[in-house]
Every structure is written in structure tokens, then in C-alpha cells.
Amino acid sequence: MIACLPASGRRRAGILCAMTEDAPGPHRPGRPGLVEVAARAGVSIKTASRALNGEGYVAHETRQRVQQAADELGYRANGMARELRLGGNTSTLIGMLGGDLGNPFYSKLASGLEREVRFRGLQLVTVNTDEDTRSEQRLTDALLERRVRALVVASTLPSHEHLAAEHRHGIPFVFVDRPPVGLSADAVLLDNRGGAHQAAAHLLELGHTRIGIVGDLSRLSTNQERVTSFGATLRAAGIADWREHLIEDAHDVDTAQRAVLDLLRRDPAPTAIFTTNNRITTGALRVLHRLPAPPALIGFDELDMGDILGVTVVTHDPENMGRQTARLLLERLDGYAGTARWVILPTRLIPRASSRRPPGTG
Amino acid sequence: MIACLPASGRRRAGILCAMTEDAPGPHRPGRPGLVEVAARAGVSIKTASRALNGEGYVAHETRQRVQQAADELGYRANGMARELRLGGNTSTLIGMLGGDLGNPFYSKLASGLEREVRFRGLQLVTVNTDEDTRSEQRLTDALLERRVRALVVASTLPSHEHLAAEHRHGIPFVFVDRPPVGLSADAVLLDNRGGAHQAAAHLLELGHTRIGIVGDLSRLSTNQERVTSFGATLRAAGIADWREHLIEDAHDVDTAQRAVLDLLRRDPAPTAIFTTNNRITTGALRVLHRLPAPPALIGFDELDMGDILGVTVVTHDPENMGRQTARLLLERLDGYAGTARWVILPTRLIPRASSRRPPGTG
DNA sequence: ACGAGTGTTGACAACGTTGACATCCGAACG
């Protein structure tokens, strides 16, 4: 505590010293509440409450005295107590469960969502599930106990029936990216099938017939849709054995990298590769970018530097997804009680250099 | 809604029925609390509480009855009430203020932080300030009213004296990326000076003498450190007029793009460019990647595809920053009450292709 | 048979806030 002795003339030094006296500790004397403020101002606690909340019927002079007492004490209203008193549905917390909020897709989605709800005085609590079903369960419970006003879920679970009771109790759920199963709730989803179909059609058009696919965890519905739709398009074009060049469960960049290497070592190797999300595309790029004659590549999800790298992608707008999610959610909070609505957002193929590589001497 | 009012013997039947039909709405009949559970199980509310919390001294049979009642009612403990009862410092919320949580730097930092605190049963509330000082003020207040257990701040404000009272009241603050001013609090920072110095030295070594700098908002301390340290190194090498190629306040990608174009149009144009953060680097790349003979480039912050693009960067580890932040924060929550600690994390220059471009015929 | 333990349960207060209602005071009105 005696620290910071060297009398340095630097501004910072002084500051450092000043604080050493009152470092935060666990044994604080309890924050002042309305009671303390009221006592100090010499009024009843109700009057103090009125004064601080700007209700009418408080004498000007009284209000000033209360305000001053509050300032001196460092009073800060206790939001929890207020919410408790006002009854459950005044919480200002919105919960969001995502697989990995470090992933640009989720973080942009969350960011877009947060920007919208912020204007309503709502705050976003985000938690990573790490795509783990048990985590998801536990964290959902924690958020619900915290009485979040609504819940945004990018779920990994195969079913959401366990949430039915909560849903009936009036907590709005909005599922993002992955649809609810066994529960009728709002959702904001991507046109995965459409996007995957476009990708396949694009490659077929360019003459590719041996196309590798690297997919994410096979249990995720998004991945299933992208893979099966892509495959269906290939099959429709007469490529029956498309599954032979399919590798799934490449959930992280390293695994994706290995999967791509695996595909390339085959004989004959695919002349094009479809990667079903941004992480996998990244892994693929790590492998392909140093090859003299890499196969064509199409990835699902836009990449930060997609245009500069010249990677053909099936793109969409995560921030907009966040905004749409906010819209559904806020309408529920505003009283809309109709049937569940699903918003399916479009995807768009952006052809760039990486798909212009011809099938070559396959 | 008309259904199931008919005389059912079950106490709660009416409510259950009501729920089965309708979508979630604002007019819910109030969630069941301990009172309802206790009534249904035929015990006192204290016994119900004991049973559900797994305290000792509850008969096996009683516990089962309570549990069943709770399940049937869809009971969920009210975390707010619990925290209120238990006294202020049991909140499980950690607040985090960031400029833009859609930026990979912040989102990775937040993700790393969240992963650490999650194991302690803590949840992270993140809010975007959009680098706006008024937003930051308001949102800080909101988080503090919500009684977050600790606050992580990437601040835009020039001073943090207004937080002193809170700090004394025992709320741990951890400043990230940008240091506290007028307040002695923990912080996790980057070695901005070191990194910028390395960048400058690297370019000088390669023979560059006319170097452009594109910086972020000039009021941000991080940017100031990076710019001034870079400049100091240039000046020490005899380049006195380095400020002539300095453009600041390029806060978004578009502005950065224009700034770079501006630099390139000069005569003579700089033979190298230093960009002080990831957004600006992105803007620069958009311009440079289609030039036949672009200037050399070094950027602060790693890029997702930095290795593939061959961009020389001054890198660091945002996720690790998040972990370090969590460490300081958790130690405070565990009772550490010593002086403020600043953790300065190292940065590292990764030379790649973009800086290997020679000064040319400058 | 009696006090001491042990297991089980309940009544009550309190956390900090606010809505409902009551009270008090002075001014305006008939």
C-alpha cells in the first residue's frame, strides 16, 4: 500500500499513488441504499425514491437535498431489487447462446443484435457453448434463472422440447442459424439449401465433375442442409458417387486442413472443393495457397478478406441476421403473440478467382 | 384460451391448460415461485427451498415430493431474488464495454474472457460503445446498476475519475487495451510502443525512408502510442519530417482506403505504409492488392488470413488478453486487495511478403 | 422416565425497491 514512492513527476505516478489507499477489497461496508440516502437527506425512503426517479410531487428543495445526499454517498439504484419489485418481466437482459463467439459469424451476429436492442435499454448476455450439448443445457438454465427477458439460441442440441415449458411461460425464444426442433418458436435462418445449390451449379457449369466436400460436424443441421443440397445438385447432374469425396466433422481449422490434404492425395484428386463454412474455408486456403495448381474452391460464408484473396463464396450478412433477430424478439416483447415466424435470409454466390480455375487435366 | 377452465381438481390445472394453447405473450399469469411449489408439495416454503437446493435435513420422501411439484410447475429459481437476499456481492454477471464487438480483436478478447469466467459460474454481459463517449457513460451506469460483479472496460474516455467512487465501493475494474486515467485500476495492455518500434526498425532496415502512417482516431491512447513510437524511431534514424506522411482518424475501412489512396497520390509517394490496426490494414489491402507495384506494408494486429495474404504484421494474442483479464479479475474477486497491476503483453513482428518489397526507385 | 442428542420442519425477517394508500399542510373558495 505504501508503494509508488519514487517521486516521479509523471502524471501517472501520482495517480498510481493516490489509489493505493483505497484498493478494492471484499470487506466493503455495503453499498448505500435508498435508506442511507433518505436518512442523510432527512426524508423518508419513499420521498428519496421519488426524488431520484424524477416523479412529480417532490418539492424542489427536497429533491436537491436528496440528490446531493445520493451524490455524496455514491448511491446507485439497485436494478435487481427494482426488477424484483416490479415483477418478473421487466428484466433488461437478453441472453444469447452461441457456439463460439470468437467466430466472426457469431460475433457479427451478436454485434448486430446488440446494437438493435441497446436502443431499448436492453443488454445482451452472451455465452459460448463451444458447440457442446451439455454446456448448452447448463448455460441455458443459468440464463433462464437470471430471468433474461428473451433468449437467442444458436443451438447444438438435436431437440428443444425441454424448453417448451419455458416457452409457454412466455419467454420469447429466437433461434438463429439453426432451427428449433420439437418446439414452435421464431427463427432466423439462412437459405442453406439455396446457397449450396448455387455453389454446386456454379462448379458444374465450369465443367467440374469430381468435387470434394469438406463439412463441419455432421450433427449440425446447417451442415446437413449444405451438404445434402450440394450433393443433390451433383446427383441431379449425374454424379452419383459424390459421397466418395465427402469428409465431415472438420470442426476446426486444423482438421479442415488435414481433410483437404486427404482429398488432394487421392487419385484422381478432385478438381474442385466445397467448404461448408468460414473455418473450413480458412483451413482449405492454408493448404491451397501454396500449391502451384490448386483445385477450384468455393466456401460457404464470406471471409473478411474474401475479395482480396479472390475466394469464391456463398455469402450472407451476419449483422443483418442479428438485426432480424432483434426485430422478431422486440416484436414479441411488444406483445405479438401470434404463431412462430421463420425468417429465411438469402445467400448469394460471389464468383471470384478461386472458382475460375478450370477442371484441368482431371 | 377458452379451454380447461372446467372444474378440475388440480390446483394448477387452469394455468397448465391456458398455456397449452397459446403462443408466448406478455400477459402471462406469473411464473410459479417457491410459494407455489411449497403449496403443491404440502410443505413450508423454507422446506421447499431446502429440498431444491440440496441442503441437508430434508426427508428423502419430502425432497421427492417437492422436486416433483417443481417439475410439474416448471419452477425455476429466481436468481435476482436470490442475489438480492444474499447481499450484493453474489452477482454472477461480469460487464464488458468494448468499442465494437464485431471487430475480431474485441470479439476474440471477449471470447477468451468468457471462457475463463464461465468456469466460475460467471456470465459476461457485453455492450458496444461504438467508441462513443456518451454511450460509454450511459452503458457503464446501466451495467453498474445491474450490479455486475466486475467491469472490463476498453474505454474511449479521456478520464475515468468518475468511476473512482465505484471503485472504492469494491467493484473491480479491469481496463483492457487502453489504460485507466485518473484512476488506479488493473489493466491488460499491449506493448504498443515496442510493436510500433519494431515495425519502424524493420522498414528502416529494409532501406525505406519515406514511410506513410495511417492511424485510427487520434484521441485513442493506443493509436497515440503506436504513432508516436513509430515516429520516434523514424526521427532517431534521421527522418525529421515523418509527420508529413501521417494521416489519422481513419476509423473505418472506407476512410482508411481513402487515406491510403491519398498517400499514394503524393509525389513522391511513400515506399512503405504502416497501418495502426486491423481495420486500417484491411482498407490498405483493398487498395494495394490491385496495384502492380505496391509499397511495402506493415500492419498492427494480426489478420485472420495474414499468413495467406503474406502481410507483415505486428501481432499479439487477443484471446490471451482475454485470459489475462480474467485472471486479474478473478483474483480480485477472490479477495486480492493489493495495488493495481498492469499486465503488458508482448507484441511480435512477423515479417512476411508485404514488407519484402524494396523501396524501389523512390 | 428423563435429559440429551439428532433429524426434520416451520415462522419470521430481511435484502432494496416501488405501488397503493394514508396523512398532513397551506391556499383557495363559498
Next chain:
DNA sequence: CGTTCGGATGTCAACGTTGTCAACACTCGT
């Protein structure tokens, strides 16, 4: 001068939970 009115303030209960303490029903050892 009594009545009414409205502004200003206070009292009380309640939100849902848990800690404290007391009470009860047993069993056991003496």
C-alpha cells in the same frame, strides 16, 4: 370561518429468496 383541494410527504406491504432461530418428533443412554 369551515370546507375543499392539491401538493408534499410518509407508512406499509410486497416482489422471491434464504439465514436465523425455534419447535417438534423421535431415539438413545442412563
